[in-house]
Amino acid sequence: MTQTLDETGAAEAALLAVTEDAERPTLTPHVALKRIIMLVNPLSGSVGPRAAGEAEAILADYDVDASVVALEGGQFDTQIQDALSARPDALLILAGDGTAGTIASRAGPDGPLIAPLPGGTMNMLPKALYGTADWKAALRRALEEGAPQAVSGGKVDDQEFYCAAILGAPALWAPAREAVRTGKLKKAWNHARVAMRRAFSGRIRYTLDGSAVRRAEAMVFISPMISRAVDDDAGLEAAAMNTAGATEAFRLAAHALFNDWRHDPAVTTKATRRAMVRARSRIPVVIDGEPSLLGHEARITFVPEAFRALAPLPPAAGDSV
Structure with missing residues (x-):
């Protein structure tokens, strides 16, 4: 045919x-x-x-x-x-x-x-x-x-975060760490100098899940999605950073920039679902990479299901900390 x-x-x-x-x-x-x-x-x-x-x-x-x-x-x-x-x-x-x-x-x-x-x-x-x-x-x-x-994630007052929130003067190390990771060493050094100048501007007071009030140089709250240390339903990983002087501050800064900061003796961690942080002055904060200033106190809470992502199974966790 x-x-x-x-x-x-x-x-x-x-x-x-x-x-x-x-x-x-x-x-x-x-x-x-x-x-x-x-x-x-x-x-x-x-x-x-x-x-x-x-x-x-x-x-x-x-x-x-x-x-x-x-x-x-x-x-x-x-x-x-x-x-x-x-x-x-x-x-x-x-x-x-x-x-x-x-x-x-x-x-x-x-x-x-x-x-x-x-x-x-x-x-x-x-x-x-x-x-x-x-x-x-x-x-x-x-x-x-x-x-x-x-x-899952957390809230600092009414602002949600899904990776990490850093409260206190050492929050200023975050831009320096990112500059190192991208190879911008001069920029990293400039950020580090600013951070060191403010490193002793005042300690913060905090409570975790209603525990006794303690003091720290800074508090870091990390979501279960990227933390290596807590399970998904355990809450946020709360890390208290304490330094006693310039030498310890430099060591902690070096760990924050180049290594696993949990190995530093000035750091203690604990899973928590709610926390309160207070300071005499306004509190520097970095929330999921965005720096800003809080008031004199802040409430941190765990959010078990903040939103639903379209992501590979399991999540890639390329920035786990």
């Missing part, structure tokens, strides 16, 4: 469609992804103005209804709320740690799956979930290997 030109063309088109489908990367088998929204902040950290277009090109490889929204100054809240109200199967976020954390907090455990991709400076949460600082690689891992993951 002889095929007509129309029949031949139709057969070739069908074969091409089958071939294209076969070459497409496969979406994760762990959850149905039919519709996703990706929020991109082009002004954040390592994102850049071309990221939205690059994201669209990657998403086009997958059999999923996807839309990319570039966040605009002055429109953040409206755009974020519109994305949450649309109830997609997953909400992908390419932005800084602060923006990703805010969106995850607003989504909560009943909202869409959240994929916080590395688009900031420290990228603590994305590295813990995907094990990479490359947002394109993290995006593909989320789409191809992602599964619903309950992410």
